[in-house]
Amino acid sequence: MDNIRNFCIIAHIDHGKSTLADRMLEITSTISVRDMRDQALDTLDLEREHGITIKATAVRMKYIFHDARQYQFNLIDTPGHVDFSYEVSRALAACEGAVLLVDAAQGIEAQTVANIYKALELDLEIIPVVNKVDMPTARPLEVREEVADILGVGIDDVLQISGKTGTGVDELLRTIVEKIPPPDGKTEDSLRALVFDSSYDRHRGVMTYVRIADGKLQPGDRLYLPGANKEFEAVEVGIFTPAFKPVESLSAGEVGYVGTGLKDVHDCPVGDSILTHGDSASNALEGYEPVTPMVFAGIYPTDPGQFSDLRVALETLRLNDSAITFVPEESGALGFGFRTGFLGLLHMEIVRERLEREYDLNLVVTSPTVEYRVTTMDGVTTTVDGPANMPDPSKIDLLEEPWAKLSVVSPAEYIGAVMELVRQARGEVGEIEYLEPTRVLLTYQVPMGELLVDFFDKLKSSTRGYASMDYDLMGYRSAEIVRVDVLVNGDRVDALSLMTHKANAVVIARDLLLRLQKLIPRQLFQVALQAAIGGRIVARENVPALRKDVLAKCYGGDVSRKRKLLEKQKEGKKRMKRVGQVDIPQEAFSAVLSR
Amino acid sequence: MMSGYLDALDQEIASTMNYFDPRPIGSSLYIGGGTPTLIHREQFKVFMDNLHSHIALTSNAEITVEMNPSDCSYEYLNTLSSCKVNRLSIGVQSFSDAELNRLGRTHSSKLLNAVIHDAKSAGIESVSIDLLYGHPGHTMESWKDTLESSIKLRPDHISCYALTLGSHRSHMLSRSLGLVIPDDEMVEFYGLATDLLSKAGYTHYETSNWALNGHQSEHNKQIWSGAEYMAFGCGAHAYIDKRRYSIIRHPQEYINSIASKRSVVDSVEKLTGVDLLVEAITLPLRTSDGINITELSRRFNYSIMEEHSLVISNLTENGLALLEKDRLHLTDKGLFLADGIGGQLLPNIVANSKT
Numbered sequence: 001m002d003n004i005r006n007f008c009i010i011a012h013i014d015h016g017k018s019t020l021a022d023r024m025l026e027i028t029s030t031i032s033v034r035d036m037r038d039q040a041l042d043t044l045d046l047e048r049e050h051g052i053t054i055k056a057t058a059v060r061m062k063y064i065f066h067d068a069r070q071y072q073f074n075l076i077d078t079p080g081h082v083d084f085s086y087e088v089s090r091a092l093a094a095c096e097g098a099v100l101l102v103d104a105a106q107g108i109e110a111q112t113v114a115n116i117y118k119a120l121e122l123d124l125e126i127i128p129v130v131n132k133v134d135m136p137t138a139r140p141l142e143v144r145e146e147v148a149d150i151l152g153v154g155i156d157d158v159l160q161i162s163g164k165t166g167t168g169v170d171e172l173l174r175t176i177v178e179k180i181p182p183p184d185g186k187t188e189d190s191l192r193a194l195v196f197d198s199s200y201d202r203h204r205g206v207m208t209y210v211r212i213a214d215g216k217l218q219p220g221d222r223l224y225l226p227g228a229n230k231e232f233e234a235v236e237v238g239i240f241t242p243a244f245k246p247v248e249s250l251s252a253g254e255v256g257y258v259g260t261g262l263k264d265v266h267d268c269p270v271g272d273s274i275l276t277h278g279d280s281a282s283n284a285l286e287g288y289e290p291v292t293p294m295v296f297a298g299i300y301p302t303d304p305g306q307f308s309d310l311r312v313a314l315e316t317l318r319l320n321d322s323a324i325t326f327v328p329e330e331s332g333a334l335g336f337g338f339r340t341g342f343l344g345l346l347h348m349e350i351v352r353e354r355l356e357r358e359y360d361l362n363l364v365v366t367s368p369t370v371e372y373r374v375t376t377m378d379g380v381t382t383t384v385d386g387p388a389n390m391p392d393p394s395k396i397d398l399l400e401e402p403w404a405k406l407s408v409v410s411p412a413e414y415i416g417a418v419m420e421l422v423r424q425a426r427g428e429v430g431e432i433e434y435l436e437p438t439r440v441l442l443t444y445q446v447p448m449g450e451l452l453v454d455f456f457d458k459l460k461s462s463t464r465g466y467a468s469m470d471y472d473l474m475g476y477r478s479a480e481i482v483r484v485d486v487l488v489n490g491d492r493v494d495a496l497s498l499m500t501h502k503a504n505a506v507v508i509a510r511d512l513l514l515r516l517q518k519l520i521p522r523q524l525f526q527v528a529l530q531a532a533i534g535g536r537i538v539a540r541e542n543v544p545a546l547r548k549d550v551l552a553k554c555y556g557g558d559v560s561r562k563r564k565l566l567e568k569q570k571e572g573k574k575r576m577k578r579v580g581q582v583d584i585p586q587e588a589f590s591a592v593l594s595r
Numbered sequence: 596m597m598s599g600y601l602d603a604l605d606q607e608i609a610s611t612m613n614y615f616d617p618r619p620i621g622s623s624l625y626i627g628g629g630t631p632t633l634i635h636r637e638q639f640k641v642f643m644d645n646l647h648s649h650i651a652l653t654s655n656a657e658i659t660v661e662m663n664p665s666d667c668s669y670e671y672l673n674t675l676s677s678c679k680v681n682r683l684s685i686g687v688q689s690f691s692d693a694e695l696n697r698l699g700r701t702h703s704s705k706l707l708n709a710v711i712h713d714a715k716s717a718g719i720e721s722v723s724i725d726l727l728y729g730h731p732g733h734t735m736e737s738w739k740d741t742l743e744s745s746i747k748l749r750p751d752h753i754s755c756y757a758l759t760l761g762s763h764r765s766h767m768l769s770r771s772l773g774l775v776i777p778d779d780e781m782v783e784f785y786g787l788a789t790d791l792l793s794k795a796g797y798t799h800y801e802t803s804n805w806a807l808n809g810h811q812s813e814h815n816k817q818i819w820s821g822a823e824y825m826a827f828g829c830g831a832h833a834y835i836d837k838r839r840y841s842i843i844r845h846p847q848e849y850i851n852s853i854a855s856k857r858s859v860v861d862s863v864e865k866l867t868g869v870d871l872l873v874e875a876i877t878l879p880l881r882t883s884d885g886i887n888i889t890e891l892s893r894r895f896n897y898s899i900m901e902e903h904s905l906v907i908s909n910l911t912e913n914g915l916a917l918l919e920k921d922r923l924h925l926t927d928k929g930l931f932l933a934d935g936i937g938g939q940l941l942p943n944i945v946a947n948s949k950t
Contacts, residue, residue, distance in 0.1 A: 023690050524935055525913055545913075548778040548785070549935030550802050552756040554881055556818055557832040560839050560864055563873050570945045581909055 022037030094211035097180030110467035152331035183253030204259030226281035227272035293341025300337030410467035425450035627661035723752035731774030877937035884925025
């Protein structure tokens with residue numbers, strides 16, 4: 001066990017984590033140069049397209065140290081986006097060390113700071129590394145100082161590498177051997193393994209990704225999940241190459257997978273332990289808190305006939321993504337759909353894209369909202385995750401909204417701009433900490449709902465792209481939240497309603513109408529748009545009627561062309577939702593998010 | 596090249612007509628697609644004589660020839676008349692010399708008065724002129740002048756076409772220079788034409804066409820009613836037995852194909868039942884006669900009133916359409932939206948059948 005090193009890489013998006021992982025795979029000959037493709041660990045197409053890692057994956061590498069001893073490296077890859085930060089915690093819990101990778105031009109970003117704290121809490125050995133030192137814009141000295149300061153280490157302890165060229169990567173691998181401690185479990189003890197992720201496989205059932213703390217695991221073992229209270233038999237035991245590769249056994253300290261034969265990922269929740277059948281549940285390892293969605297939106301098929309296809313697609317997707325929740329809901333305008341919960345907006349966007357692409361569905365997604373806590377006059381407290389289930393205002397005694405702790409890392413010159421944004425978002429000013437003479441870490445408390453809309457985009461544009469942010473749910477506070485309704489030609493369209501703070505409601509309502517006015521194409525008749533709060537009209541706009549829509553000439557040769565054009569337009573309208581006599585494009589239903 | 600083309604065309608007509616037994620009898624003949632009168636009038640006479648020997652027409656058939664004003668010499672017009680041509684379609688475009696120059700036309704406005712007079716005295720019964728509006732730089736004042744000058748000449752038929760921009764480079768350039776007249780202003784041009792022409796006694800019988808009594812184009816009305824037609828020559832389109840054929844566009848390729856006895860058909864499209872229904876709704880909608888609801892439901896078992904009652908009541912309430920007995924037809928305002936309205940009246944199966 002002395003020759004095992006389990007680690008992950010903590011890095012901000014675009015700081016070069018996947019490229020570094022690629023180099024490691026190459027140097028250790030885990031993947032031959034012939035089979036190498038960029039970002040080998042990003043398996044979903046969407047991950048490659050978005051340039052981000054969504055799901056944690058793992059890979060085992062063999063590394064020959066200069067003393068000729070062979071080491072087993074287990075790299076557990078972690079997602080970089082804030083929406084998936086819970087996955088980072090899971091990965092960290094399965095490691096003894098972490099490589100902290102920071103871009104030599106960008107410096108430390110807000111999320112990285114948050115992840116460093118998580119790693120320190122778990123007592124991990126951190127190896128600080130500055131990447132992309134070969135870039136013309138690199139500032140290796142300043143960034144190394146910044147990293148050294150935040151970790152409280154000497155500047156010489158911060159390595160310099162280029163994942164792109166491979167410079168310094170070998171030294172990094174040596175440092176991993178030297179600095180990261182080997183696991184300290186005991187193979188002769190009874191089995192204790194931590195489930196740090198899972199996926200679904202049609203033949204082998206739920207595949208749990210595990211870190212063995214103590215004991216040994218073999219195919220055919222009778223096993224027990226104390227958290228879920230489920231028993232199963234190990235169908236297959238193996239390691240990540242990064243593809244699944246069966247092995248005869250996994251022992252204390254090792255990372256691998258177990259095919260459970262179970263049919264639902266919710267039967268083996270991430271954070272649960274795997275014990276030998278018959279052992280006491282008190283042997284379980286310390287897990288982590290279950291993931292809860294933060295953002296909710298309605299998902300509807302544009303074609304009502306696709307409702308059951310949507311249900312099947314969501315159920316299938318949930319097999320691999322335990323963070324999605326969904327319950328059926330009904331809308332007057334959109335028919336039957338699902339109130340769906342997500343970790344954040346990126347997660348929502350990814351789920352939507354997967355549903356449309358992999359399951360060939362046309363979807364309408366309504367404005368996302370956070371989950372409010374409402375206590376009615378009769379003393380009952382419920383959660384409200386959409387405009388539809390908001391009780392009548394006269395029956396509400398107390399309404400609370402979620403607040404987040406927001407951290408922003410930014411060049412010091414933009415402190416004023418960031419503070420103004422936070423103020424507009426109803427946030428409370430917090431602390432300023434200088435990471436470098438010119439870069440600051442700002443900490444605020446902000447209502448979660450305000451962060452959802454376009455805070456990140458505004459932050460990026462008001463700091464010329466230099467600021468980064470991270471947030472964490474911190475609790476609930478009372479708030480005056482109202483529902484803004486939209487009337488199209490005088491009829492309320494429930495799916496266009498949104499919830500927002502009273503103070504901003506009128507501004508948001510006006511803004512929403514202006515966006516809708518742009519998004520709704522001109523039609524044969526004028527479309528009147530109105531926004532109402534509690535029955536009072538607060539804004540109105542019109543989409544003027546179309547006045548010309550005809551080809552000047554339609555003789556022999558034009559007839560087929562014209563027909564095909566009209567048929568195509570009719571087909572295109574399937575991507576719109578008809579409400580009364582008005583065709584509303586899909587994007588209009590999440591107009592509050594659009595720019 | 597020209598005589599080679601005429602020979603090839605003659606062969607195509609002869610061999611195509613040989614397929615038919617008995618030969619169909621046409622009710623109209625249209626010679627157009629640019630400027631057929633580019634050829635010498637003697638050549639034209641030979642071509643027409645050959646044509647008449649292959650094709651049978653009813654005694655009162657409408658025979659139209661498209662012309663440029665500058666080609667309309669009195670001699671040529673006499674030749675046309677002697678070949679039984681009884682309708683002329685002249686590409687006038689505008690009565691402003693500055694505009695004609697900008698549009699790349701070689702004729703001058705002074706010529707136009709004589710042309711119409713000559714045509715009539717040569718014995719051609721019906722004269723139509725084409726006008727163009729909404730081109731870059733076009734103004735309402737100049738459009739009014741053109742319309743009033745046209746009305747003064749009293750042609751039997753006037754077509755007014757809104758400029759349609761394609762993907763042509765010069766069009767893209769106009770677009771980028773902001774010279775393009777927006778649709779909302781196009782409506783003003785269209786409105787003025789509708790107004791002045793109807794006051795002058797012309798009937799607005801199709802989106803872009805106006806005519807004096809008895810001078811509506813029979814040929815085009817046949818096309819809008821879904822009738823079949825044959826067609827010959829480069830780039831022509833025929834519609835026979837629910838199939839639409841297009842002929843090779845490039846002249847030399849066309850000539851070569853005829854010479855080597857290869858088919859000159861470039862593409863064939865077989866219309867499905869849904870396609871036929873779509874055309875039966877959208878084509879008549881461009882005309883003042885509109886859709887015959889009873890006829891439509893008899894032919895296609897499709898009740899437009901049931902499927903689109905809401906759309907139709909909205910159209911009539913907003914002054915875009917009129918419902919008279921079993922006829923649904925568009926108003927002047929509606930005719931300028933005919934495609935958009937047609938799109939709303941398509942059977943819902945269209946969207947579903949194409950997935």
